[in-house]
Amino acid sequence: MTQQMAARAHIGEVFRVFLLLGLTSFGGPVAHLGYFRTEFVERRRWLSETAYADLVALCQFLPGPASSQVGFAIGLLRAGPWGAGAAWLAFTLPSALVLLLFALGAALLDGPLASGIIHGLKVAAVAIVAHAVWGMARNLCPDKTRAGIALLAVLTVVGVSGPLGQVSAIVLGGLVGLVMCREAAAASQNAALHFGVSRFVGVIALGLFAGLLIILPLLAGSAIWLDLIDAFYRSGALVFGGGHVVLPLLEAEVVQSGWVTPDAFLTGYGAAQAIPGPLFTFAAYLGALVPGINGLAGALLALLAIFVPGFLLLVGVLPFWNRFRQWDSAQALMRGANAAVVGILGAALYQPVWTSAVIGPYEFALALTGFLLLTVWKLPAWAVVVMVAFGGLFISTL
Template identity: 55%
Template structure:
């Protein structure tokens, strides 16, 4: 067994345990990673961990999974990066594919109550995310203004391209208005590929982003699924719950997945460990494409994560120079504020409009939000409580 394979195997074992036990969403994952890989195993220093985290937050894609990918890359090269991705993602992806297979069996009054309970879960969890991200990413008036304008812009023109326009406008607004934001200091860390490889990876990212729409059709084929999920993964800033509006536009708008199926799967995703972007495996298994459900799920999962991984790999060799640019730091602050507005718009439509049918639903969602944000209750208990409450109301 070579040293590189042995190191990759170690990465796989560590991240498999994290993938099976990391409940609580992307912010909680960062805490798990730091405790396991910095404090316990000392794979990287605190400063190196913070630098890798900054890179992942500055790029579109799933921040916690990108961080795991980067940590695996630093530890054991490309094999380590692949091992970290597979081990951290597969447990949640397999659980969501299983839920997709079982979801059609949830029929009748009981099944409808379960589905509706999961919609209320989605409302509580996304509301919690909006509040938390708002406090962290919009601490001053300029960023609060950017967030409000982004929310209004998305609600007025709710399309995937309008969301991209809002993100770009947020970058310009941050560059002009966020004068208090300072550039981060960058310390060196070991990277095993150079700028030539980085340019090739950046080129592949661009080729796929521009080329897939040219060969994808409107029907649910494997190529169309790959294009839809690659586009969502390439355009989402902030990761986690922020991917919701982009995925909703990619799979619900063309009629591949119903709104009820979409929100039920999103609610179920709150009850499992691992990355939020594994939700793509559920959607892939639900889409009635021209291929077996497991294959469609695998394509959706791979192309959801691929753009973020290509970007973080491309940026790593040149990060030191990029991170010292003050204008870049201000632009990213504006993007993050716009992301808060984008998620706030998704909180209203489609989540609130689908989950709330009366005052009782409001009470259940409000209670779940208080328990989640005020008491720090595990999302697993929130899922169970909302489903039981929904069943009790609708069956009694």
């Protein structure tokens, strides 16, 4: 009984801590990892600096939302499966609710005031994505080889539209990295992480991940809710890098299919920058707009579908990661895939973000202002979004 009470206390503690983070963690996935380190390594000492670095490396390697995967794993480490669920729910709930309410109320917005703010949010998306491309390029493409991989990814995405182009770019990047990015790197000797996940459970999780990826497209077309689950599951399963990189995948699924208009897509994306928590909760906004299904149900299904594949993969590889991360080949593969991510995001900066938002010199000046506020003045993303949104309102009066 005492152990059960202790376990419940740990679960409650995990929920409270991650709820606070979900309410205050502005700035995107990289910033989230900084918040997590401060809270769980420095303040609460739930895991060591070395263990946290290992965990971050694992989640950055896998497809899916890296910061949410790290939070899920910390919850699993602290309080078992229920702790993992509590961590995800608490960290995700605040931003998901705000975006759901925004989606349900967006149709009521009309008139020049609302139009100006909405256009400002679309321009803000230009600044945010440009900032992400800039930062990722500096970190992930520091040499000619990886810059070339990023360029190859851009050409691949331009030549092959839709999700196939994204997947092809990542595969090509990984293969090129495997051959050309094998620079010497000392194998990690860090202590292993023990999450209580057996190899049997890991294999089951990997089987579920692959099975759903194969079966859902076969079921699509029979019902709108299955189409929705298939679209968001594939987006969550095939995105490397998380965060902003999911933008082109989601755009291909919901805009090109006609479910969501380009303006509504970019408006929601801009609004998602002004709130804390994981960017993947953008799925709740999009799911609520899908026609033919109740808005609340669509938001819930989309939210679950986009997060589940990343968590299944994480649980699947946890029992095998400690050995795999020692391989030089795995490190080379990561370098190439990460460079390809930069190229994919660069292509997304132009289409659909830039082409839909920057329609004149005023919008260009406003987007450049937002970019400089992020890169030079180091303002938080939410503050820049608010300022640029009001800038869009000002432009509408000119």
